[in-house]
Amino acid sequence: MRETISVSTEQAFSAPEGSVIFYYYPKLDESELACGEKALGVSGFALNWTNRIGFMDAGSDLLMLVLRRDAICDEDYKSKAHLVEAPLEPAAFLADWLLSLLKAASQQTYPYARENVDDVLADVITDRFEFLFQKSVVCETPQIAEAEKIYKKMRDRIFDGPDRPHTVRSLSRDLGVSAFDLRASCQSFSQIPLERMLTLLRLNGARRDLLRARCAPRKVSDIAMDWGFFHWSRFAFRYRSLFGETPSETLRG
Structure with missing residues (x-):
């Protein structure tokens, strides 16, 4: 999903159980996705984001991708609540790629079964983001x-x-x-x-x-x-x- 926000607002985030959220938030200031959880950059992975609240600033532009947790990380992460900071350059590249997929999804027609395309895309997306996750850095859960x-x-x-x-x-x-x-x-x-x-x-x-x-x-x-x-x-x-x-x-x- 991609969401642009024109006014400051409070939002609720509730990812499905057993998922990891990749986020890309290209706003170079002190903005936060969930209050008290400032990523060192503008991209990363969020674990255990169920029933969270965040305050989005005016002019926010947020891209989020839901991934199955067991597809990209091992057991050590499953009971922890923290952010994982992704390296900015490859994350930005993948974010642009995701945006191109979102655009194509509403325009492109396929000469073969759409479900086959979706299966292939799911595998490719998971593979690329698993690799990005492995290159990312764990951030401890904030006291806030x-x-x-x-x-x-x-x-x-x-x-x-x-x-x-x-x-x-x-x-x-x-x-x-x-x-x-x-x-x-x-x-x-x-x-x-x-x-x-x-x-x-x-x-x-x-x-x-x-x-x-x-x-x-x-x-x-x-x-x-x-x-x-x-x-x-x-x-x-x-x-x-x-x-x-x-x-x-x-x-x-």
Whole structure:
């Protein structure tokens, strides 16, 4: 898959069990695929990437390939969670090759059975990336992985449903984590202060419910209050600043 992203966004990554992800991320700055996991270069392999969260910068251009883990690495890697940095020059060459395959897949017709072509391509792709993996360097799992766990628990708790407006203190009690650790984990993982992150998550929750309300009508004001926004004009301003439209425009579709 290849994905280009025009705005900064949070994304969920969940590779199938027993897989390895090759990634090529040609953005020469401090961007990260999964927060706290900075590859030394812009390409590499990620293991055990199930239910991960990453923050993608504006202008991101990401290429990812899913490979069977047992096809490219031995048993020593199967229980470890880390990144493997791929040498940039051959990785860039293979990335360009993959992009050409993606383009050809939507244009080319074959005079023989397509499944035969797919089988051959699968073997060739696996062989080339197994060789690249063998030339790559292991990066240890970063300590920030613990901060990611706390952030995910907080995020999931908020999106479970707005049974009440969430505050730093209520989340701290619900998760059994001190307010200090909650703030520190959010800041180190997302680079966004906790209070700002809570506002962003609540706005996203409100947008989700507004989209659902197109089929099951509800008032914008009720949805806003569900998510802890009690000042209508302030909510509308924040909402429009983030999504480029008013809550009422979202509801109308």
